[in-house]
Amino acid sequence: MSDSINIALRFALYLDLMLLFGLAAFGLYSLRGQERVSGAQLPFAPLLVITALLGGLLSLAAMACMAWAMSGASAWAELWPHIEMMVLETEVGLACTLRIAALLLAGFAVALNKPWPTASLVLVTLGGAVALATLAWAGHGAMNEGSRRNWHFITDFLHLWAAGGWIGALAAFALLLRQAEPQLAILVRALVGFETVGAVIVVVISVTGVANYLFIVGPSVAGLFDSTYGQLLTFKLILFSVMLVFAALNRFRLTPLLEQARQTGEHRIAVSALRRSMALELSVAVVILGLVAWLGTLSPAME
Template sequence: MTDPFYIGIRFALYADLMLLFGLPLFAIYTREERENFPNRRRMLGCLAVLGLALSALSLAAMTASMAGVAILDIDRASIWAMVSETPMGKAWSVRMTALAMVAIILVHPRAPAVPAALGAVALGSLAWTGHGAAGEGSAGTVQLVGDLVHLMAAGAWLGALVALGMMLWAGETVKATHRALARFAAGGTVIVAAVVGSGLVNGLCLVGWSNLGRLPFTLYGQLLLLKLALVGGMLAVAAINRFRLTPALGTAKSQDVTSARRALSRSLMLETVAAVAILGLVAWLGTLAPPMSP
């Protein structure tokens, strides 16, 4: 189904769940939970509630597509059959439970570990609604695991970008911002390696070596190549951030701090825009048949 409405739902749901997982995870490995995390509870609560609404819309859209009717014409029996009889429906139920728990526990918690774990469950459930769950046997298991790792790594990356951007744009001290960036460096290396590695696994499973030459001549291939180009751009910008702009912020004299912050802010903004564009392409690609599909 290539309905723009459904693609938009997928895009919003992916972005929402990635942030719901990535933001508290960032607080864990940068050890900022005592500083900024309590102030982000309301944001995470809003993301959880939004995730519930988007998940409900997504289920309705998938049910309507499978029934061949408009989204407003689906009945309760079709919805129930989708939830109770399909892997997508069961994954949806797990996601809704996890999101509801996030919304409830964020009334009181001071630590991000539980929201991060529940966010991982909610984000991981998306693997059962896409191409990653279409394989069979051992190859299907590899494909599903690759999709799960890709989702988690992408969520961690997006969450870090947004968290770092919030610190810069909210006027956090140079010391606090540089400390967070330095702590993100090691985690960021693992995240990038996971994104690239799982992406290669997914590419081989969905495209295959024999179909590489066909990619420029199909819509799926063109979108995939554009996505890969944007990922390459993000990797280049991330390298500049780590090896040039972050050290420059840490060593900047008082009169140069503003310039260093602005340079880093512009770089993070560029990286975030590329990430948003990639999410849009992922939402679109998920509605198209890959070359390896029967």
């Protein structure tokens, strides 16, 4: 039961912190000037406040769950000393403390959105990036030592930030497309502008994914697919390929179709097609995050 709760909390943290970081970053590279004010195009204020607050609550719950699993305590009075010890004396606890501080910064920065929208999103992006990076201390990289540990953490950071950028962009496009009459000029500009960002994200995820595999498993696939870890990893790679197909469809088919439709005024079919594609791609991404949360609790040799 504790394993299921741990996986659920890890999944929720991944999704929440990636949305916080990715939505704020999207506002910086896709929107301009007053378009970054909450409500002008995207409801930044409620979304970012909720994700920052939820991230803090989930972090506290994850710490309590970890202390409960390690101590076996059945009462709060017995559990609290173990939580205190983990927070003050372990790297995971220090990472959790840093995450909560970064989330407080992000939450405070949201209040600056109306007068200084760009500065607000910069601070939220920085806070979200730090909070997201702290999840690496709950992964396989924490089991390494020396320079190998440092390089593994670096690849984890890059992998998390790239994945967060992709998740946030998908959520932002889904929100833009939910509008009854989306502002097509801004939507098309954001879609076209995301082509370069999306290409960088795919390259970073691919390279760091291979590097992480080498750190965790090594340069071999012998016996990997006999383990639960290997089977889940294979399924994750299949779903990642599906996401790439959706991304290519959006890039080479649906975005040009929307741009042409905007000029003729008949854009409903193109918008509906994009809505379906973005919804499906985001759904696949959420399933992948669930697999990532599960994989983080396994070792390649475990059954």
